[in-house]
Amino acid sequence: MAMEAIYILWLRQLKRYLRSRSRIIGSLGQPLLFLIALGYGFGPVFQKAGQGNYLEFLAPGVIAMTVLFTSIFSGIDLIWDRQFGFLKETLVAPASRLQIMIGRTLGGATVSTLQGIIVFFISIIAGFRPANLAMLPFAFLVMLLIALLFTALGTAIASLLEDFQGFQMIMNFLVMPLFFLSGALFPLAGLPAIITLVASINPLAYGVDGLRWALVGASHFGPGLDLVVLGGLDALFLVIGAYLFSKIQI
Amino acid sequence: MPNEPSIQAKNLTKKFADFTAVDNISFSVNRGQTFAFLGPNGAGKTTTIKMLTTLLRPTSGEMLVNGYSPVTNQDDVRRSFGIVFQDPSLDDELTAYENMQFHGVLYKVTNLEKRIEDLLKFVELHDRKNDFVKHFSGGMKRRLEIARGLLHTPKVLFLDEPTLGLDPQTRNHIWSYLKQLNKTEGITVFFTTHYIEEADRVADYVAIIDNGKIVAQGTPKELKKQTKTASLEDAFLSLTGRKIREETAGAAEQMRMRHRLWRR
Numbered sequence: 001m002a003m004e005a006i007y008i009l010w011l012r013q014l015k016r017y018l019r020s021r022s023r024i025i026g027s028l029g030q031p032l033l034f035l036i037a038l039g040y041g042f043g044p045v046f047q048k049a050g051q052g053n054y055l056e057f058l059a060p061g062v063i064a065m066t067v068l069f070t071s072i073f074s075g076i077d078l079i080w081d082r083q084f085g086f087l088k089e090t091l092v093a094p095a096s097r098l099q100i101m102i103g104r105t106l107g108g109a110t111v112s113t114l115q116g117i118i119v120f121f122i123s124i125i126a127g128f129r130p131a132n133l134a135m136l137p138f139a140f141l142v143m144l145l146i147a148l149l150f151t152a153l154g155t156a157i158a159s160l161l162e163d164f165q166g167f168q169m170i171m172n173f174l175v176m177p178l179f180f181l182s183g184a185l186f187p188l189a190g191l192p193a194i195i196t197l198v199a200s201i202n203p204l205a206y207g208v209d210g211l212r213w214a215l216v217g218a219s220h221f222g223p224g225l226d227l228v229v230l231g232g233l234d235a236l237f238l239v240i241g242a243y244l245f246s247k248i249q250i
Numbered sequence: 251m252p253n254e255p256s257i258q259a260k261n262l263t264k265k266f267a268d269f270t271a272v273d274n275i276s277f278s279v280n281r282g283q284t285f286a287f288l289g290p291n292g293a294g295k296t297t298t299i300k301m302l303t304t305l306l307r308p309t310s311g312e313m314l315v316n317g318y319s320p321v322t323n324q325d326d327v328r329r330s331f332g333i334v335f336q337d338p339s340l341d342d343e344l345t346a347y348e349n350m351q352f353h354g355v356l357y358k359v360t361n362l363e364k365r366i367e368d369l370l371k372f373v374e375l376h377d378r379k380n381d382f383v384k385h386f387s388g389g390m391k392r393r394l395e396i397a398r399g400l401l402h403t404p405k406v407l408f409l410d411e412p413t414l415g416l417d418p419q420t421r422n423h424i425w426s427y428l429k430q431l432n433k434t435e436g437i438t439v440f441f442t443t444h445y446i447e448e449a450d451r452v453a454d455y456v457a458i459i460d461n462g463k464i465v466a467q468g469t470p471k472e473l474k475k476q477t478k479t480a481s482l483e484d485a486f487l488s489l490t491g492r493k494i495r496e497e498t499a500g501a502a503e504q505m506r507m508r509h510r511l512w513r514r
Contacts, residue, residue: 085339
């Protein structure tokens with residue numbers, strides 16, 4: 001079996017993550033700010049509008065945001081490996097590109113899921129209380145599905161790019177819209193038709209919804225649909241990512 | 251078998267969109283030979299190495315590495331060579347030992363721990379094996395890359411400018427390792443360098459490439475005789491001319507430059 005190659009690439013991603021403590025801490029600043037500034041800032045308004053506790057609503061969205069950003073970055077990180085030579089070392093090895101891509105993506109997705117779990121605990125410190133602790137494993141599963149999807153997407157994008165010049169564009173025209181139009185910050189019910197439509201074709205919306213169902217017990221699309229969409233898109237993006245990765249020329 | 255060449259290229263050509271990087275070259279490297287592939291910047295050296303090592307597909311022509319085709323028999327070729335790339339290809343965030351381990355697992359090396367220990371001793375990095383590569387000097391990184399390239403006991407070792415930017419002491423050291431290997435294990439060494447006097451000293455056979463074409467090949471002695479010059483460097487200059495070659499920096503080079511700036 002070719003599991004060794006997948007395993008060692010996964011392990012490498014994990015080691016790199018665990019060793020970059022400043023990166024771990026740095027990447028937690030943003031979710032914390034969102035939880036405190038938005039959670040407490042919009043709390044009263046949300047309450048007055050009869051929607052309940054905003055922090056409860058927001059926390060799953062911020063966790064999903066963390067997973068989204070970390071995943072995209074760890075996929076895009078491939079550019080770095082490509083330009084600083086390490087990718088060559090893996091590409092001349094007698095392992096298939098599919099194994100290399102899968103190992104790398106699983107590693108990145110594991111890291112993003114860990115980040116999501118850390119933010120989950122931070123949100124508890126900020127005052128968030130999950131509705132049902134027995135649902136936590138399901139929440140972690142949804143995080144992993146989100147993570148796989150966007151790490152594969154990041155890898156696919158990175159396979160097409162030579163350097164970080166297009167990075168700003170990806171952030172502004174892909175990652176930010178994915179986040180802001182996912183229902184992470186506001187309920188999807190009763191919105192203008194165009195926003196509802198955009199949200200319904202946004203993969204992250206299903207991730208946020210699945211997480212919210214697991215952590216708070218409320219769902220817009222229904223957990224079944226969430227899982228089907230996430231699982232299906234995971235498979236699709238892994239195939240696309242693997243294909244584009246296999247076409248990289250050094 | 252012993253007379254079968256270790257590396258063979260026949261009418262090898264690589265075209266990119268608007269220019270021909272490697273233009274119909276043919277050469278052959280015997281088993282156990284130390285082969286120097288020389289040429290000015292942008293002559294096609296690295297492109298040739300990339301084709302031989304399965305990273306690039308040739309536009310046309312044939313080649314064999316250790317008896318296998320890098321196009322149709324990639325995995326057999328990959329198992330049979332080790333490579334030290336022009337730019338460092340270590341993971342800075344891993345230790346020396348972990349870099350070796352990564353390689354060993356990918357190549358399914360048996361008796362891995364012992365092999366890593368032996369090779370780290372060979373390149374005199376054993377006492378630094380648990381240090382992160384980011385704290386290594388250029389010379390230490392090169393030695394580690396050589397050890398890594400040898401980990402899976404390849405028959406052929408490709409070295410793309412292995413001594414670039416290193417001081418004479420380290421360069422000497424590296425060549426003494428390579429000579430030793432070449433002698434004891436009969437490894438074929440294929441290398442490129444800009445230090446022509448180095449090639450003069452260590453190479454059994456030299457091919458000079460310019461503008462994608464091989465302009466001369468032979469032993470250092472033959473080349474000097476052919477050009478009626480005293481040193482291989484003069485022979486090189488008389489064959490390739492004195493004009494300075496301009497190479498435009500690609501995306502990778504620009505990024506590396508920025509990276510170096512940020513590091514300071």
